[in-house]
Amino acid sequence: MLKQLFIILAASIMLATAAISSAEMSPTDSIRGSVDSILTLLQDKGLDQTTRRKEMRKVINERFDFRAMSQRTLATNWKKASGEQQQEFVELFSHLIENTYIGRVEAYTDEKVDYPGEKVKGDKAVVETLILTASANIPIDYKVYRKKNGEWWVYDVIIEGISLISNYRSSYQEIVSKEGFDGLIAKMRDKIKELQNQPA
Amino acid sequence: MKKLFILFMVLALAVSGVSGDATTRAPASTAADENGSTVLILAATDDNGHDETTATPDDLENEELPWLDDDDEELNVWDPLEPINRGTFWFNDKLYFYLLKPVARGYRWIMPDPLMLGISNFFSNLASPVRIINAGLQGKFADAGNELTRFGVNTTIGIGGLFDTAKDHFNLTKKEEDTGQTLGYYGIGPGPYLVLPFFGPSSFRDGIGLLADSRMVLTYYLWENRDYWTAIVLEKVNQVALDRDTYEGVKKDALDPYLFIRDAWAQYRQNKVEN
Numbered sequence: 491m492l493k494q495l496f497i498i499l500a501a502s503i504m505l506a507t508a509a510i511s512s513a514e515m516s517p518t519d520s521i522r523g524s525v526d527s528i529l530t531l532l533q534d535k536g537l538d539q540t541t542r543r544k545e546m547r548k549v550i551n552e553r554f555d556f557r558a559m560s561q562r563t564l565a566t567n568w569k570k571a572s573g574e575q576q577q578e579f580v581e582l583f584s585h586l587i588e589n590t591y592i593g594r595v596e597a598y599t600d601e602k603v604d605y606p607g608e609k610v611k612g613d614k615a616v617v618e619t620l621i622l623t624a625s626a627n628i629p630i631d632y633k634v635y636r637k638k639n640g641e642w643w644v645y646d647v648i649i650e651g652i653s654l655i656s657n658y659r660s661s662y663q664e665i666v667s668k669e670g671f672d673g674l675i676a677k678m679r680d681k682i683k684e685l686q687n688q689p690a
Numbered sequence: 691m692k693k694l695f696i697l698f699m700v701l702a703l704a705v706s707g708v709s710g711d712a713t714t715r716a717p718a719s720t721a722a723d724e725n726g727s728t729v730l731i732l733a734a735t736d737d738n739g740h741d742e743t744t745a746t747p748d749d750l751e752n753e754e755l756p757w758l759d760d761d762d763e764e765l766n767v768w769d770p771l772e773p774i775n776r777g778t779f780w781f782n783d784k785l786y787f788y789l790l791k792p793v794a795r796g797y798r799w800i801m802p803d804p805l806m807l808g809i810s811n812f813f814s815n816l817a818s819p820v821r822i823i824n825a826g827l828q829g830k831f832a833d834a835g836n837e838l839t840r841f842g843v844n845t846t847i848g849i850g851g852l853f854d855t856a857k858d859h860f861n862l863t864k865k866e867e868d869t870g871q872t873l874g875y876y877g878i879g880p881g882p883y884l885v886l887p888f889f890g891p892s893s894f895r896d897g898i899g900l901l902a903d904s905r906m907v908l909t910y911y912l913w914e915n916r917d918y919w920t921a922i923v924l925e926k927v928n929q930v931a932l933d934r935d936t937y938e939g940v941k942k943d944a945l946d947p948y949l950f951i952r953d954a955w956a957q958y959r960q961n962k963v964e965n
Binding site: 597652657662664681 | 943
């Protein structure tokens, strides 16, 4: 009886401290955690590509807020879309972003990542990272915001001054204005199918 | 070649004069497309070179994440030559996949990595005057001094620029500046987007910049005719061999690679001008 009580007590303390520590993580710590997990996966030679990508997707899904990214990408068109269309877009879009991101990171398996700094402004922050390669340093900034539970989630990635979201937004808006929302969705589906049939 | 250069300059200036005119009118004429969301950053450059990114579309607001829009920047690239540009884009794409890439692959196979890096450093060092002059022209004298020191150190201790000793041992990192950025610094907008054959994405402003830059690179004064072009081709092949398939990666995932690369390029250059 006493033993059981003790276990419950210990467990609840552990849970509480876990919650507190995640709430107090700095934006950089959060990004570093995810980036480190991805690097570990990339350097694990024992993994086959399918498993590795699956694991990487998992890490990304726990740090990237694809719904926020989708809203920002579609901008005006987000509100015009029905709930169902929004849902579908989020799904397809996260798939594409994951692909782009994973594709880019996979190219830099053996490099070091530096964290030159972060800028926090209220519930938002920019975490600066630098991929150090032999010929150049590639700056990748993560825009993050704090969720109610205190976790920092990514809503934009800026590679060498190029915001992924702004970039998707302008080209997607052009496609929507020419071919409509359904045209965009169809194009995204085709693209994903094409990517799946291709050896990576 | 010289005649061609002058002709291009005259043509470009003429067109950029026209574009400058169109620029002042553009916001009024295009600001209201059906979504009310089109904002021409490229057309909205004011005299100080700052892009007055017109307020972000308020309809981005939403009940869940109302704040996410406040640092948004709309980016719409002025691309009146799109049909021609798409043609050139297609040409460059084929050139890349059927000529440049296979050559670069063979090159990478025979060349040891350190040597490729050395060649990359060597050509980058020869381009130092571009960075020194343009940092100076923008009043960034610390950066100009930094580049001058880098040039001195790398040319001597770095054995003619083969090693980036300045970065590796003196922690002096490269500051990228070019004529296009200088023109942007003095308030000249990019003008129409332009895909150049062989050279890729550019704009009227940056195209002129590129020509000016090519006259500041020491390669131009060290070799002539065939040797010069051999050097240029070697630099390019070496660069592609060192690159980790950036173009393939971007192209593979984009719904419309032309648009994606165009918009990425515009953002990249705008960011360069601002920094």
